[in-house]
Amino acid sequence: MATVDLKRLAKELGLAVSTVSRALRDSYEISAETKERVFELARKLNYQPNPYASSLRKHKSRTIAVVIPEIANNFFALAINGIESIAQEKGYHVLIYLTHEQYEKEVAITRHLQSGRVDGILVSLSGETTNYDHLVDLKQKGIPIVFFDRIAESINSPKVITNDYESGYKAAEHLIQSGCRRIAYLSISNNLSISNKRMQGYLEALEDHRIKHDPKLAIQCSIHDNEENYKTVIALLKRKNRPDAIFASVERLAIASYHACEELNLSIPGDIRIISFSNLETAALLNPSLTTITQPAFEIGKEAASILFKILEKKSMTFSEERIILNSKLIVRKSTAQ
Amino acid sequence: MATVDLKRLAKELGLAVSTVSRALRDSYEISAETKERVFELARKLNYQPNPYASSLRKHKSRTIAVVIPEIANNFFALAINGIESIAQEKGYHVLIYLTHEQYEKEVAITRHLQSGRVDGILVSLSGETTNYDHLVDLKQKGIPIVFFDRIAESINSPKVITNDYESGYKAAEHLIQSGCRRIAYLSISNNLSISNKRMQGYLEALEDHRIKHDPKLAIQCSIHDNEENYKTVIALLKRKNRPDAIFASVERLAIASYHACEELNLSIPGDIRIISFSNLETAALLNPSLTTITQPAFEIGKEAASILFKILEKKSMTFSEERIILNSKLIVRKSTAQ
DNA sequence: GGCGTTTTCGAAAACGATTTCGTAAAAGCG
DNA sequence: CGCTTTTACGAAATCGTTTTCGAAAACGCC
DSSP: OOOOOHHHHHHHHTOOHHHHHHHHTTOTTSOHHHHHHHHHHHHHTTOOOOHHHHHHHHTOOSEEEEEESOSSSHHHHHHHHHHHHHHHHHTOEEEEEEOTTOHHHHHHHHHHGGGSSOSEEEEOOOTTOOOOHHHHHHHHTTOOEEEESSOOTTSOSOEEEEOHHHHHHHHHHHHHHTTOOSEEEEESOTTOHHHHHHHHHHHHHHHHTTOOOOGGGEEEOOSSOHHHHHHHHHHHHHSTTOOSEEEESSHHHHHHHHHHHHHHTOOTTTTOEEEEEOOOTTGGGBSSOOEEEEOOHHHHHHHHHHHHHHHHHHOOOTTTTOEEEEOOEEEOOGGGOO | OOOOOHHHHHHHHTOOHHHHHHHHTTOTTSOHHHHHHHHHHHHHTTOOOOHHHHHHHHTOOSEEEEEESOSSSHHHHHHHHHHHHHHHHHTOEEEEEEOTTOHHHHHHHHHHGGGSSOSEEEEOOOTTOOOOHHHHHHHHTTOOEEEESSOOTTSOSOEEEEOHHHHHHHHHHHHHHTTOOSEEEEESOTTOHHHHHHHHHHHHHHHHTTOOOOGGGEEEOOSSOHHHHHHHHHHHHHSTTOOSEEEESSHHHHHHHHHHHHHHTOOTTTTOEEEEEOOOTTGGGBSSOOEEEEOOHHHHHHHHHHHHHHHHHHOOOTTTTOEEEEOOEEEOOGGGOO
16 A cells, blocks of 8 residues: 555646645646545545645644643643644644653753754743753744743743742631631742742731731742651641641642641541642532642643744744733642631 | 754864764764863753654654543543653653543544654543444554544554453443342443443343343443532432442542432432442542442553654564553442442 | 774765656647 | 636745765775
């Protein structure tokens, strides 16, 4: 079964390759009846254009890359879902790259992407990343970048984020209003924009309510090791001056906290209240149900992808300033009940 | 900034393009010192070979496709994690395609993949799929397919699955031994290999324990609509002759069941016991903690990808018979306590 | 020193689509 | 009718690699 390419179609139709190509792309230069003949044979032989030949010639791949720290996490899974939905609609292809929260991998991946393999990329930074040169290089090569969630403030590219500062503020305020005074903040990485913004909101809320911040309650957790985080929380809860609430900046840390409380036989919310940024679909079913700040993850993905495609289609970089802020929702449940 | 390609390197070095190409691929035909010169300049100019030119010429893309029904689901997220880990190690790229459980999309995606965009594909079938011609076509085009989890029995391709029959049996037996007699089985789709195997195990366990199966307790749920499933379970639990246990064939259905019990104020496990196939990381934290049959999702992904790469590297199709069966684990928790 | 082998490299033809440039025929126009 | 313009198509260059085919230079051997 010979492969069916333009040459094959051209020969069978007694036409030139160029004519067939134009007919398939519905060029105005080709007569309606010729187009019809071409379409029919193409359909009959199930012609599938070779995407690599086309990409080589056009310098366009109709492919985008999604570079994220992890995937086994509801936030990122939902975001990909949103990205993929737009990509499928636009006829684009989606390459997935995981950094596993490692700077090295992020660099290796983005460096590879300078090859022209993709037309644009969607990035959420690794927790180790503090230097953004690898991303600047990509931009300079003319490859548009759109950041989502974990962004690089200093790079002039579109960004899709949530109202992290306000959410952090609201979360802390919610705890304060339910009577907490010693609120621990669990951060995954102080390199990350999101964690910092959330913490700023937390600090501001404390200040506004005249609670002096105890630096020992702002705890830097591990990006990679959940087991370690579990131990960290246990140690935290064993301190003589135990906090009366935990504010987890990401889902994983809430889960570690739940396990720690179980281990120590501490009651939530009796002994300690817990709130967390989270897209856990089972938040309402936990024991006790978990109060969350939930990000519109699917929409974030959709929005980020939409912006990228707008750039790719208009071929203009004038969207660089764009900054979309979607709102997270505070969903109060039993883990912070009075 | 002129693009740096082989021609550019060749010119600057006073060599032929072919020589440069060979040097970079570390060909034995090139002297060590020439290689050194080439490598150095390539590094200096940050030469990135154009992957599409290479793919076009070699008829190899170093890219695989992963075609799955959904991604916002711990099983598939973990499987992708496993796949990606192997792909990254082998220097392959991973394209993600979601069918959203729709046959039409699965067909459209696989038809597109006949173009040669990928060297091989990993598939987990959509719940609507009953006809496999689109996959047979792919195979005939010479594109290797490896199935995982939701497989097409009739296609002679490698398959990576779990011991679904035994697991279904064990799950049902566990319920029976804890005293249940009217066990409802919630199936997502009777097109799916996994759901059928699990149900067979369930039926066999009933029979072995001399419990006659009530067909009204085998319930076909919706693939797409979780809200509908929630209502279905509520209706089930409102029947005069209420089941004393629910065996959910997939995670989503367990979650719907928990919500239904909450709505109806039924106690788990007091009024009804629940067991489910699930990779929920929060299973132990639910209220009550959920007894699960947990699949080694990450390993399934790794194994499937490994087999695919073995085929791609050996270029032989003799792995067609391969069938890897990994074992799921029954993890007993409170939702089935006596 | 002549002759066969290696070693090392270059020229050019692929890969399959797109696009530039050109041209024959048909159509339009006064 | 003679001219220009439009219509409809073909030939060939091109995208950036890889690979085939050679071939000059260096080397070994008697």
